[in-house]
Amino acid sequence: MPSPEELVKLEWGYIVDTTRCIGCGSCVRACKLENDVPDRYFRTWVERYEIGRDETVHVDSPNGALESFKSDRLADASAVKAFFVPKLCNHCRNSACTQVCPVGASFHSPDGVVLIDKQRCMGCGYCVQACPYACRYIDHAKGTADKCTLCYHRIHRGLPPACVQACPRQARLYGNLADPDSPIRRVLHERRYYLLKPDMGTNPKCYYLGLDLEVK
Amino acid sequence: MDGFVFPNEQHVTWTVMIVLYPYITGLVAGAFIVSSLYHVFGFKNLRPIARFSLVSSFAFLLFAAVPLLNHLGRPERAANIMITPNFHSAMSGFGFVYTTYIVIVFLEIWFMYRPDFTLHWEKSRGLVRAMFYLLLLGDTRHTPEALAVDRKMVKILAGIGIPVACVLHGYVGFLFGSIKANPWWSTPLMFIIFIFSAIVSGIAVLIFLYQFVKWLKKIPYSQETLETMARFLWGFMIIAVVLELMEVLSLAYEQTEEWAVLKSLLLGKLYWTYVVLQLLVCSVVPFFLLSFACLVRLPTKLFNGLVFASSVLLLCQVLLMRWNVVVGGQLLSKSYRGFTSYLPGIFEKEGLLVAALIFIVPFLLLRQFDKVFPFFEQPGRERA
Structure with a gap:
């Protein structure tokens, strides 16, 4: 790392x-x-x-x-x-999903990858709605958002x-x-x-x- | 499913719970504004309903967040919205706006009921007396000066509460209106539409409850109150419906790329819920009923019947509007090439039964509250 x-x-x-x-x-x-x-x-x-x-x-x-x-x-x-x-x-770089996440669980890593902090995400689904490319979904087993x-x-x-x-x-x-x-x-x-x-x-x-x- | 939807769009993320949430907050904001019309703007005819509307607003407010909690994948982390808020997100304001509003309404109710509490404290004995003492925070004065302070505080809090109520509900509209990825939601008009539809639903639910409770308890109506409320309902529903139509009209007139797919949505998946039920049945019909009731001198019973029917239809109109916005927006694929489907189940976690229960509980709470502190003056017994 x-x-x-x-x-x-x-x-x-x-x-x-x-x-x-x-x-x-x-x-x-x-x-x-x-x-x-x-x-x-x-x-x-x-x-x-x-x-x-x-x-x-x-x-x-x-x-x-x-x-x-x-x-x-x-x-x-x-x-x-x-x-x-x-x-x-x-x-x-100007991601809608990280902007709308109300708890700051979706974030940009220092090396430019959009990630989700699964320990913080509350599974509201706002990021799913905000992504223009439909790349996000709610992982129902974990109750949190998920993506690439x-x-x-x-x-x-x-x-x-x-x-x-x-x-x-x-x-x-x-x-x-x-x-x-x-x-x-x-x-x-x-x-x-x-x-x-x-x-x-x-x-x-x-x-x-x-x-x-x-x-x- | 019609046409092509992205693979992750086959399931609707925001269910009927997210339909219910703006509906309940709309009732909260609307009922509060009716109360403020008397306390702040001096519409004396609304005095008999001012207290009822404020407590109704509070009862709905207590349950407004329940559908959200039920919807969250990890409800135990709900407090993160205030612990680690991301202020770039409109939704992060929820906890703060909701808390501010609940404090304002709670304080206003406390000052409004303080004179009643002092009377109960004087009459009661033992444990009940101690409870009222606690409820009064030790201030048992019932002097004209103390009552004047109570009234002044109610007025100040009602005044502060109006913008907060508008923010509470306008913010819900903004949550949708600011999603640029969804052409059915993304409009600056959305938060204004939500505020006006909130006022319509608030007035409508109060008219419905006022007539229902009076009928149930065999108490005569205050006809002036009902007539004033009917006129407000008529006026606000015209503004709300015109705004809703203006939004669609401007989209249709612009003839953008999005309109092609939105037109298919409105005339396809949303034909029954939007065109037929929301617009024709629940907007046009109450418009004519209220126009008739407010413009033509009618026998009292007929007038009351028309206003009651209009209030029920407009309650349905606002619920349908919430459905068509929340669910309708998600039926439309971000590929602009197809539509997905959604039909809520009855017994599932986010199903219709749970939604109905969440919606009914505030009414039951109001009924219990009314038993302890009656909302309406009994004939021959004037309130202090």
């Missing part, structure tokens, strides 16, 4: 390359196993977008893509464009988040945004990227490559 002085020099960020995702759901399964995520709730999930000739959009994410995508909708001849979009907590921690317990041991490690297509990348020479920074310097719901003013640290306008 880095010292407090080293922590403030870090700023963890995340990149999702939607052009590489094949919707296999390995990331979702890895996250579930690693973090003991309750049934029917997700710290990460994958969405499938199919856009037709007439610009109709079909989106689905059956059980968060935990079992991948079984139905063969992609064979539909009317769909001219299709892609997968993995989702997770955006670890926003970027596998905080792993990244400080030098291990990648479970979803990053499980992805067979390197569609997910994480790293230190504060380091101008880090691989994640290099990608952001070279590629065009997009943020989810930028109009919300949350200033996310989860960057998307190859995203379509239809993705919210």
Whole structure:
């Protein structure tokens, strides 16, 4: 675990390359196993977008893509464009969830990860309502809010988040945004990227490559 | 479920308990404001109901936080809201506003009932006398000067209480109105709408209880009081409903991206509860009933009947408004591509039975209070 002085020099960020995702759901399964995520709730999930000739959009994410995508909708001849979009907590710099938490249980770690103090959270659900990306949920067994921690317990041991490690297509990348020479920074310097719901003013640290306008 | 909702949105987080909470605080704030209309603004016609409205406000206030506690995942940590408050959050003000308000109402009731307590102290003996002595904090004076101080304190506290009551309920509206992630909630109008709907529900519940209790105890109505209350109800319901409609109208007129999905919400999932019940049945009908009652000279019985029916309909209107805001907002997916579903169970922890029990207890409390200290003057017996 880095010292407090080293922590403030870090700023963890995340990149999702939607052009590489094949919707296999390995990331979702890895996250579930690693973090003991309750049934029917997700710290990460994958969405499938199919856009037709007439610009109709079909989106689905059956059980968060935990079992991948079984139905063969992609064979539909009317769909001219299709892609997968993995989702997770955006670890926003100006996060709505930490702002609204009435007891200060949701907070920013010194190295820029949005976390929940499970010993303090009273389970009011206000953060769940405030998150524009629906990344939070109430873990009913524990009575507290829950969400992606970027596998905080792993990244400080030098291990990648479970979803990053499980992805067979390197569609997910994480790293230190504060380091101008880090691989994640290099990608952001070279590629065009997009943020989810930028109009919300949350200033996310989860960057998307190859995203379509239809993705919210 | 219709369309696409994010996987974490398949379950509604805020249940019927969170519908009940703003409903009860609305009754608290509304009933308090009716009491203040007499004490502060000098509407003498409301004198017979001033005491009743204040105690009603207190009874509802005692139970306003119960649905919240029942909803919390970790209710034993509820005090964290005052121990480790995050002042960037609007919700962190809850403990402080609620406590301030409860102290103000408690003190106002104490000063209002102090003259009665002194009389009871004089008449009683033994343990009961000691209890009243304790309740009076040793101040047993019943002199004109002491009574004048009591009246002055009631007036001052009622005056301070008005902005606090508005903050208490306006804050609830702000909790919803400030959630930018939800287009059905996110409007600066929300807290104003909540304040006016609170006043409507407060007046309506008092009219309902006033007529019901008088009918039950066979005590004649103070017709002037009822007429004044009916006029206030009519006026405030017009403001409340117009504000609610203005909100939707401005959204519809702006034709933003959000409107497309909000339109589907209002004409789909909320068609019955919003369009039919809240707007048509429980807003338009009482508007015409109250307009008729207040503008046309009617036989007393018919007038009272119309006002009673209007008050019941408006109580339902405000409850439906709370439902349509709290639940309606959560039915809409943040993907803007679909809607989830919610139907409360009957026997579950946050179900309808528990909600009904929480709502009924303040009424039972009022009934017990009335037995000890009658709210209404009995015929031939004027209150000091």
